Amino acid sequence: MVNLIWLFFILIGFIVAAVQGNIEVFSEAVFDGAKTGVTICFSLISVLVLWLGLMRIAEDAGLLKKLSILLRPVVRFLFPTIPKDHPSIGYIMSNMSANMLGLNNAATPMGIKAMEELQKLNLNKDTASPAMCTLLALNTSSITIIPTTIIAIRMANQSMDPFEIVGTTLMATAISTTAAIVVDKWYQRKALRKE
Template identity: 90%
Template sequence: MVNYIWLFFIVAGFIAAALQGNIELFSEAVFEGAKTGVTICFSLISFMVLWLGLLRIAEDAGLLKKLAILLRPVVRFLFPTIPKDHPAIGYIMSNMSANMLGLNNAATPMGIKAMEELQKINPKKDTASTAMCTLLALNTSSITIIPITIIGIRMANQSMDPFEIVGTTLMATAISTTAAILVDKWYQRKSLRNE
């Protein structure tokens, strides 16, 4: 569906440019946009490689295990239906850790693996389980402490202070994550009453 939306914008832009007699302007904008996109992608790749490398060092040094131990009570509270030593717990903690560091691209594969593991213990295979809904709500709320990807984009665009986004990000993530947890817990109680 997203491809159709982008196609619509491109075709609409071309038609608008043709009707106004500015095809050259349209062509320049297309090539300038592609050039900017490639430049930003290369900047983000270097930034992501740096942080993923640091994340790998932290993992090898055992820091992620310590973070996982700190997150374990939170994960047990949020996901009470998952058996204690189930592999999904590890993937969920890795997903949450990567999201907290703003490494959304690195968090996605772990979130997918967590969903696959949760599906294995889901009694109703055609319906999302409570744990799956909770994980989706947490990922949608964008729990972020250090917005590394946004900082990278701001650095790539020569922002005067690329780190000034941290304070507002903390405030926004606190509000969105709290709202996601409250709504998720409310729906969990509602579904238990309906059973």
């Protein structure tokens, strides 16, 4: 559906440019946009490779296991219905760790694997389980300690201080994550009362 929306916008832009006699402006904007997109992608790749490499080193050094031990009480509180040693717990903790480091692209495959594992526990396969809803809420709001992707975009656009957003991002994502947890727990309690 999103592809159709973008196709619609491109076609409308082309038609408006043709009617106004500005096809060359349209073509120039298309190529400038493509050039900018490629430039930003290359700068993002370098930063993501750096952080993924650091994450791999942290994993090999055992730091991720220590982080998962620190996160375990939080995960148990947020996901009380998941059995203690279920494989989804590891994926959830990896997803949360990657999101905290601003590695949203790296967090996505872990989130998908977590959802697949949670679906195996789901009694009603046509409806998302409370644990699945919690994971979605956390993944969407995601507290971010280091907004890696945004920093990379700011660096690609020659920002004077690409790291100046770290504090405000941390505060904003802490608020959004807290709100997501509160709303999620409220809806879970409301659903339990109905049963």
